[in-house]
Amino acid sequence: MTDLPLAIDLARIQFAFTVSFHIIFPAFSIGLASYLAVLEALWLKTGRQVYMDLFTYWLKIFALAFGMGVVSGIVMSYQFGTNWSVFSDKTGPVLGPLMGYEVLSAFFLEAGFLGVMLFGMNKVGKGLHFFATLMVAIGTLFSAFWILSVNSWMHTPAGYGFNEVGQFIPLNWWEIIFNPSFPYRLVHMVLAAYLTTAFVVGGVGAYHLLKDRTNKAARVMFSMAMWMAAIVAPLQIIAGDIHGLNTLEHQPAKVAAMEGHFETQKGAPLILFGLPDMVAEETKYAIEIPKLGSMILTHEWDGEVKGLKAWPVEDRPNATIVFWSFRVMVGIGVAMMMLGFWSLWLRLRGKLFDAPVTYMMAMVMGPSGFVAVLAGWITTEVGRQPYTVYGVLKTVDSASPLDAPAVAISLAVFAGVYFIVFGTGVFYILRLMSKKPQNGESGLEKGIPLRAAGGLAAQPDNNQPQTIG
Amino acid sequence: MIFDLAFIWAGLIAVAILAYVILDGFDLGIGILFPLLKGVRHRDQAMNTVAPVWDGNETWLVLGGGGLFAVFPMAYAIILPALYAPIMAMLIGLIFRGVAFEFRWRTSRWKTAWDLSFFLGSLTAAVSQGIILGALIQGIEVESRAYAGGWWDWLTPFSVMCGVALVAGYALLGATWLIMKTDHALNSRAYYLAWYLMAAMAVVMAVVSIWTPFLDAKFMARWFSSPSVYYVSIVPLITFGLFVGLALSLNAKRDNLPFILTLGLFLASYIGLGISLYPHMIPPSITIWQAAAPDESLRFLLVGTAVLLPIIIAYTTYSYWVFRGKTKSGEGYH
Numbered sequence: 145m146t147d148l149p150l151a152i153d154l155a156r157i158q159f160a161f162t163v164s165f166h167i168i169f170p171a172f173s174i175g176l177a178s179y180l181a182v183l184e185a186l187w188l189k190t191g192r193q194v195y196m197d198l199f200t201y202w203l204k205i206f207a208l209a210f211g212m213g214v215v216s217g218i219v220m221s222y223q224f225g226t227n228w229s230v231f232s233d234k235t236g237p238v239l240g241p242l243m244g245y246e247v248l249s250a251f252f253l254e255a256g257f258l259g260v261m262l263f264g265m266n267k268v269g270k271g272l273h274f275f276a277t278l279m280v281a282i283g284t285l286f287s288a289f290w291i292l293s294v295n296s297w298m299h300t301p302a303g304y305g306f307n308e309v310g311q312f313i314p315l316n317w318w319e320i321i322f323n324p325s326f327p328y329r330l331v332h333m334v335l336a337a338y339l340t341t342a343f344v345v346g347g348v349g350a351y352h353l354l355k356d357r358t359n360k361a362a363r364v365m366f367s368m369a370m371w372m373a374a375i376v377a378p379l380q381i382i383a384g385d386i387h388g389l390n391t392l393e394h395q396p397a398k399v400a401a402m403e404g405h406f407e408t409q410k411g412a413p414l415i416l417f418g419l420p421d422m423v424a425e426e427t428k429y430a431i432e433i434p435k436l437g438s439m440i441l442t443h444e445w446d447g448e449v450k451g452l453k454a455w456p457v458e459d460r461p462n463a464t465i466v467f468w469s470f471r472v473m474v475g476i477g478v479a480m481m482m483l484g485f486w487s488l489w490l491r492l493r494g495k496l497f498d499a500p501v502t503y504m505m506a507m508v509m510g511p512s513g514f515v516a517v518l519a520g521w522i523t524t525e526v527g528r529q530p531y532t533v534y535g536v537l538k539t540v541d542s543a544s545p546l547d548a549p550a551v552a553i554s555l556a557v558f559a560g561v562y563f564i565v566f567g568t569g570v571f572y573i574l575r576l577m578s579k580k581p582q583n584g585e586s587g588l589e590k591g592i593p594l595r596a597a598g599g600l601a602a603q604p605d606n607n608q609p610q611t612i613g
Numbered sequence: 614m615i616f617d618l619a620f621i622w623a624g625l626i627a628v629a630i631l632a633y634v635i636l637d638g639f640d641l642g643i644g645i646l647f648p649l650l651k652g653v654r655h656r657d658q659a660m661n662t663v664a665p666v667w668d669g670n671e672t673w674l675v676l677g678g679g680g681l682f683a684v685f686p687m688a689y690a691i692i693l694p695a696l697y698a699p700i701m702a703m704l705i706g707l708i709f710r711g712v713a714f715e716f717r718w719r720t721s722r723w724k725t726a727w728d729l730s731f732f733l734g735s736l737t738a739a740v741s742q743g744i745i746l747g748a749l750i751q752g753i754e755v756e757s758r759a760y761a762g763g764w765w766d767w768l769t770p771f772s773v774m775c776g777v778a779l780v781a782g783y784a785l786l787g788a789t790w791l792i793m794k795t796d797h798a799l800n801s802r803a804y805y806l807a808w809y810l811m812a813a814m815a816v817v818m819a820v821v822s823i824w825t826p827f828l829d830a831k832f833m834a835r836w837f838s839s840p841s842v843y844y845v846s847i848v849p850l851i852t853f854g855l856f857v858g859l860a861l862s863l864n865a866k867r868d869n870l871p872f873i874l875t876l877g878l879f880l881a882s883y884i885g886l887g888i889s890l891y892p893h894m895i896p897p898s899i900t901i902w903q904a905a906a907p908d909e910s911l912r913f914l915l916v917g918t919a920v921l922l923p924i925i926i927a928y929t930t931y932s933y934w935v936f937r938g939k940t941k942s943g944e945g946y947h
Contacts, residue, residue, distance in 0.1 A: 208715050211712055215708045218707055224682060224689075225678070225690060226694060226701070229691070229693060230759070233690035236682050236685075236689065237686060237907050239682075240686055240910065241683045243679045244917075246679070252929070253925075256931075258668055258669075259664075259669065264936075267935050307907060314909050544690075544760075545759055545760060550764055554697070554698075561705055565712055568716060569712060569715070572716060
């Protein structure tokens, strides 16, 4: 095949594009499924209507987000084969069974109970309905477990050998699944999903509090979200730091790129900002704090930190991207923690429900979790280059025998379709969020029709009489 | 015939694909029939019959893809690049129809647009799946563990015929599902459509069945030489019997029977397909055993599958049970 490198670059862009769109939905639905389970549990325990109102309010949004997660996820399960067939053939014996377990233990569980969760309240009774919600929430976590195990193995492969045709073969499943970076990545991602959801919920609550500070449901969701911010954001920063040390141990080149270090040095500075230049092999315009880099990474003022020049040019990840995506992620994490702590202070003084400026900050921060999740994934995935299986299988040796035009056309189609379809979906979600939660939120009580997927008595946008029901 | 791990897995993958075809088949069929349903009430009602289960149905497709990657990685790595265009078309079709389940309830101004998206998405997915099947039957060129053909090899009169055939089959499944799940006007409409679709199904099944043996001498030998002809001729006989039964049950207005008999038609076609292809994973050159992953991979996933699959079947059945019976017009789900 001709023009292979171009085809590979296009295939990489296509994968990055489709997976970036996809991760937005699970990052939200992992957190939202758990939130819904908590709300329903609180409702069952206390019997307070406000919890049911919130459950119904967020259930409609969950249905939309989940649907988009499903269809964008089906694309992912076939992308491996269409564009990365050599990778698939070689890693299939190791990674395939893990993905098989994801489908069997997670996807079926979510899909099997989603119907009951969305439409079954008056068909199965409260207890069974809660069980269905719980199964959906557990399904999202199982899914995270398996897919992060797969991804982590690509970063820190373990427990494998090779057969005579060059395939990776499994030697020790325990080592494969619990590969060295997996526990750190799993905790970091699940916390990220929870934080992302918390800030969406907090942003929506803040929006409605700005309009009406007495809205009970808005108060409850804002308060719950700020508790999450205050507790989970600091935990996430600690988890991220530990994950970073694990990366330093297994992928020092990635850390060098994140830090913008080109020279190997003792007592390396912490570069706060700068512009890593891969060609000139230096970080330009650097603003740095002497020796702090070594202190953070090695816990010694004069510890030695490897720079990118320790690796051949073709083995270096792109520091320009990784340096900045890392800073975006960390910056948002710190801002989340500060908002969480500020809310604690407001709560202590009894001002949580009289803080319009804070509400505006929370609204601005509403989508920040998605940005942080994407920035984090860009950091870790671009930082893994030029390998698909770190240190073993190069990206350039992983692709299908592709022609650039075929990939280019399908990329263009995916781009067009995703912007139209998921753009519309996000618009519908925002429109649902802009409606204030009602006392006796429509949907699950008797007499009002509960309709198709997510259409729990949805109001058409021009409030015409319902066509059915 | 060797009864080993690769053979068991080929059987399991075959079952997963069959489960997908019949389960997503009827909800894709409803999408294909959408323009033939009269008015928004019928469309709402038709969609409501599948809304709680379509998501689970499509999970079998993920199992088919993921399972192939896990246990036959070489087949996965060859088939997907070979069928690049129809697979991409199928995925795009599934996106448009999948989101329509949600989106059409969120707007009235654009409802017709999402109805169209539901119809075209379902139709594209069905045609693509038929083409994928046809292209696989007619054979894929392989050299040293990789696809060696061109980008348009999948497009032949035979594969297009298979695309048309699957559309007719899914539409019949959709119509008989509606007969089972609805009443009154929509039920009558579905009966009316089912007659025409049954006729169409009979024609396309006959064409594909007669065409297939001419693609490959091995297929021909299996279907028309002694002694195998005495065994395999049972399949067309059963198929004929199923068509007669279907016509009688439509005539007698037995609401549940037409759907079950249509499932029987799919099963018979599938068995016929298996007779032609076995023992190949990718005709004409790659067998099940050549494509299989190492035994250690097959064993590891089989242990979990043996535990999880019965559980999955149990709660999927439960979910269908919760939403059993007719979905009445004007009620939606209460």
